[in-house]
Amino acid sequence: MPAERTSPFPASTVLGYPRIGPDRELKRALERYWDGHATAGELRQEGARVRERTWRHLRSLGLDALPSNTFSYYDQVLDTAVALDAVPERYRGPSPLDTYFAMARGAPDVAPLRMTKWFDTNYHYIVPEIGPDTVFRPVPDKAVAEAREARALGLDTRPVLIGPVTFLLLAQAAPGAPKGFHPLDRLGDVLDVYGRLLAALAAEGVSWAQLDEPALVADRTGAELDAVRQAYEHLGTLTARPGLFVASYFGDLGEALPVIARTPVEAVGVDLVRGRTPVRTLGEELAGKTVVAGVVSGRDVWRTGRDRALATLRALRAHVDRVVVSTSCSLLHVPHSLERETGLDPALLRRLAFADEKVAEVVELARLLKAAPRVEPFPAPDVHGGTEAGLPVWETRSPYPVRAAAQAEHLGLPALPVTTIGSFPQTDELRAARAALARGELPVPDYEDRVRAEIERAVRVQERLGLDVLVHGEPERNDMVQYFAEHLDGFAVTRHGWVQSYGSRCTRPPILHGDVHRPAPITVRWARYARSLTDRPVKGMLTGPVTIVAWSFRRDDLPLREVMLQVADAVRAEVLDLEAAGVSVIQVDEPALRELMPLRRAAQDAYLAWAVAAYRRATSGAGDRTQIHTHLCYSDADQIIAAVDALDADVTTVESARSHGRVLREPAVRDFGRGLGPGVYDIHSPRVPAAGEVEELLEAVLRVLPAERVWVNPDCGLKTRTYEQVEAALATMVAATGRLRARLAPQPSSSSSSV
Ligand code: MET
Ligand SMILES: [Zn+2]
Structure with missing residues (x-):
């Protein structure tokens, strides 16, 4: 035996x-090797050091x-x-x-x-x-x-x-x-x-x-x-x-x-x-x-x-x-x-x-x-009690057609409106300023001047290139969850709490440890500043409750759904303040909607119902003429398309270019009844897409979705790219849209179905 x-x-x-090493030693060694600044031998040495330290330490x-x-x-x-x-x-x-x-x-x-x-x-x-x-x-x-x-x-x-x-x-x-x-x-x-x-x-x-x-x-x-x-x-x-x-x-x-x-x-x-x-x-x-x-x-x-x-x-x-x-x-x-x-x-x-x-x-x-004595064991207490309460409902917005009409009138956007997902390049100057701020070497007002300068740059670029719905570019955020965690009560952020995400990439998830409250508006002043620079609509940019919770370490003394609803209330307050500040397009990102999905099917519907409830609690305070957008990164939306639909956002943007338009082959996506922006270029690669590529993708979109519901945007945020790449890619996107619009315009002998 x-x-x-x-x-x-x-x-x-x-x-x-x-x-990855307590000081992310392996991350640095890997990146040095990839950049050609270290030999394979040096990388192996660091690996051996990390292993030795781990074993000795555990012992x-x-x-x-x-x-x-x-x-x-x-x-x-x-x-x-x-x-x-x-x-x-x-x-x-x-x-x-x-x-x-x-x-x-x-x-x-x-x-x-x-x-x-x-x-x-x-x-x-x-x-x-x-x-x-x-x-x-x-x-x-x-x-x-x-x-x-x-x-x-x-x-x-x-x-x-x-x-x-x-x-x-x-x-x-x-x-x-x-x-x-x-x-x-x-x-x-x-x-x-x-x-x-x-x-x-x-x-x-x-x-x-x-x-x-x-x-x-x-x-x-x-x-x-x-x-x-x-x-x-x-x-x-x-x-x-x-x-x-x-x-x-x-x-x-x-x-x-x-x-x-x-x-x-x-x-x-x-x-x-x-x-x-x-x-x-x-x-x-x-x-x-x-x-x-x-x-x-x-x-x-x-x-x-x-x-x-x-x-x-x-x-x-x-x-x-x-x-x-x-x-x-x-x-x-x-x-x-x-x-x-x-x-x-x-x-x-x-x-x-x-x-x-x-x-x-x-x-x-x-x-x-x-x-402990080996006596008759006392039974382990059942810790998994708790009842499923009914879903709270927040139906304060009118049905979509009513909202869509109000928004069309209020915003006056052209066909195939062009927008981005939110972030613009995080420049070296911006990163340096943030690091100096953290070291206490840059006074807050100087840092904020830097942020305003970045907002202005992003807005000017978008105006010049002719985008329809602008963004402020998110320069004040190092991370779309951490930034909100830093501004909400109930969260703590660590100094060294790095966790490996993939390869050498690490994140520092915030710790959601208490009741969540928003002590003051978070993004409103940046949105207001961006608005002051342009006549075009500027989209307010928030992270949704599900994503904030998914990308944090969260308390375990309350059911997940209650934690989510608390965060939803904080986001809701921010939506209302943005709206009051005159922001008429507000995007609430939920790239992590699918992430907390239970591994067993039996539990999935209940989870999605609560995730949807949290999102609607966050967004349903907005008036009819305020256009609510959401963004999800992935395209294999098949398993959750019903939930995405239930979010009831006016416009949903998803990744599509990277996966060659796979999302368009989903019947549920074709039947999706509201605005949809399948990404027309892949932001994950530094490559600037060719005009033909973007146009082809857009044509593919228009073959399956009615033009009046189509939005034009990249797959995801642009923060990891350079301005040079972004300007070239956005210019291509705008030009391709222009050509498609010209073909869509009513002509005696053609209709949109001939595209
Ligand atoms: C991971 S999704 C990112 C959405 C965010 N608004 C951005 O553009 O960076
Ligand atoms: Zn994304």
Whole structure:
């Protein structure tokens, strides 16, 4: 039996740890390497330093079992693809490191692999490409090297890989794969390679390996559950392998629980923070196994309720072989440490725990569990009570046709109005001024002069190029959520609370810790200033309640919906003040609408209903002639188009150019009854679109949407671009619109349907 030759799983562990470095050392090393200012050797040295520090640090905090192979130069899913040699031919080159970065970031002649959100987190992974002809081969180099590196420091580690089922479910079919092919069809071949990877790890003397299977917490088909069974039956019966620890996280195993329980794997990880499965059920199903109990949340920044966690652990221990105290998921999703957060209110500080503090909690809980008598466990209290109250309704605006008429009269816009999504380039001068302000070297009035100068520049450019609805350019914001968090009560912002978003990119999410109030207007003076510069309409620009909540660490002592409604009230007050200041177009962005969507379908409708309610609460105070816009970044709106429709915004702008107009193929989008602006150029690339391209996209839009509802705009905000790129691209957009308008104008022999 494998269980016999496997040493017992140590008493405490974490599923993963931040890898960007406490001072974002890895971020800087990566960017130096990409910019050609550092060698591959220097980058590798920094990587080794980050890993060594992590292992030594975790051990010094008292953690028993250390993970390895959780370090990454870009992304752990990409690392697993490399471990299987699932590298599309077009990326292969002489240097493995550059092949790796070409997949992640593209190379001069090849676009990168797609990137998308990691379940319902703000982390993004690289989507592997698997075809019927992909040749898999074990490449255990990285996992083995890390284990060996730790061993040289005197530390045993547990290598972590993405498990085979999750890996294949997250992969996409390679271009040219026959219709109906899914990467999961390759399970058999992939399992063979996983087996050989595990053998290589066993040969290295590794006693446990962790296979992450977060895909098991979403709804799975019977065939997918069969794949789980097949995978772990196969891997479990291999003889040359370490102990197998299958880690689930971000929710419940649900129907996958009995499936995984019946395979020969020795340890199963369960998320006891987000999971809803009663402890007794878990205990009964997993009797005879080691249960790695995720009682310390890896997704939020709050301290763990010690008594409740301990009660859960004890109840579980009454049923199963062995209980290991752990985090609910990798700590990748929280900042490193509170140690340097000297600016936070002490009362708030006492409620917080970042990665290091969470590791200390795991260690402490393991100690308490060991000391606690093995008596009849008291049942873990049910913490998931709460009733679904009815949805509040805010129907203060007239039906869309009435509003549309009022707005047409009030705004007097031409056909195919041209606008942008809000932000204009964040120039070097502006960034320098903001940094000087933060260091206390630039007085506030001087900084504000800088902001006004940027607003003026953006407005002048838009006037000169002939846009119809102008924006002020958002120069006062470093970030569309943080800016509002800084101006609302109930939020705190950290100094060093960086969390990896993708690659070297990190964000510093605000902490929503208390009741949210807006003490004073936030954006009104900037909107007013912009208006004073031009006769054209200037669009007020706000971030919506769902997005503010989604991109913050939020309190967990109130239901999410109530937190959202509080934020909605603050946004609503800002909408009303903008309107009173004469702003007649107001955009309330919700790029994160889809993000908090529960992983299980059964919970999705209720979530969307509340998200929609929050948005309407924020926007429905506006009068009929005030035009409400919203912006969502993605185009695969299919799953949420009903919700987008229910937002009841007068105009919705979405990304479209980047995905080659895919949004236009959605029937629900064609039937969308209000203003719609599918982006006509991709802002993610520095490339200035050719006139023909923009015109073609616009023609495609006009083939499926009636011209009177079409808006012309880029895919998203322009803040990451330069003025040079933006001016050229906007000029192209305006010119293309002009040509289309001329063709739309009533002519004796033609109609709009001939476009
Ligand atoms: C991620 S969506 C961004 C919307 C915001 N108004 C901007 O233009 O930057
Ligand atoms: Zn966007």
